[in-house]
Amino acid sequence: VDLFTVCEEAGKLSAGEINRLEFPSQYFGSWYFIAAAAAGPGDPSLEAFTSMDNTRFRIQEDLQPNRLLLTARIRANNGSCMPREWIYLVTEGSTDLQTKGRTDRITELFSCTCPDCIILQETDLKVKRLLLYSRSPQLPEACVEDFKKAASCSRLKEILLLPQTQEYCEFQGN
Numbered sequence: 816v817d818l819f820t821v822c823e824e825a826g827k828l829s830a831g832e833i834n835r836l837e838f839p840s841q842y843f844g845s846w847y848f849i850a851a852a853a854a855g856p857g858d859p860s861l862e863a864f865t866s867m868d869n870t871r872f873r874i875q876e877d878l879q880p881n882r883l884l885l886t887a888r889i890r891a892n893n894g895s896c897m898p899r900e901w902i903y904l905v906t907e908g909s910t911d912l913q914t915k916g917r918t919d920r921i922t923e924l925f926s927c928t929c930p931d932c933i934i935l936q937e938t939d940l941k942v943k944r945l946l947l948y949s950r951s952p953q954l955p956e957a958c959v960e961d962f963k964k965a966a967s968c969s970r971l972k973e974i975l976l977l978p979q980t981q982e983y984c985e986f987q988g989n
């Protein structure tokens with residue numbers, strides 16, 4: 816099949832599987848960062864990830880309503896663990912997320928072809944990237960291939976797979 820057909824039939828980003836009734840609670844808990852896609856090799860969209868071996872995320876309710884607390888444990892290639900924290904702002908009736916303190920950034924959620932993964936698209940003044948996350952540290956190869964296809968159909972052909980060669984950093988209380 817030609818590229819046009821692939822992008823029409825399989826490569827379209829869709830939010831169809833996002834359950835809006837349960838949103839956002841179905842995403843609470845732990846996630847692993849699998850891959851990222853951007854337009855090209857020099858693209859600043861992937862810069863933050865090139866020194867990463869792996870990253871675990873945790874999403875939970877914040878103390879304030881309509882806010883989600885996103886915490887990360889980034890394992891750098893040099894072995895160190897870097898904790899990070901963001902607040903997502905949730906808008907009633909939408910699955911788009913805003914990041915507190917980053918008013919130019921919008922995060923959109925898209926379905927993944929496997930059950931326990933999700934694709935995020937982050938857009939801001941400098942960045943456009945697709946990000947693939949999974950509930951488990953590894954995803955079936957076919958899902959990663961579908962992610963690459965979807966990225967390529969969005970003209971994001973530069974793919975970064977997280978090496979995941981080192982241990983995951985711990986969360987407090989795990």
Ligand code: GYM
Pocket residue numbers: 839842846863870872874883887901924933935948
């Ligand atoms: O700067 C490095 C960092 O890795 C940048 O990444 C991000 O800021 C985005 C991280 C998003 C991780 C979310 C994991 C799974 C998302 C589940 C959907 C959330 C909907 C409530």
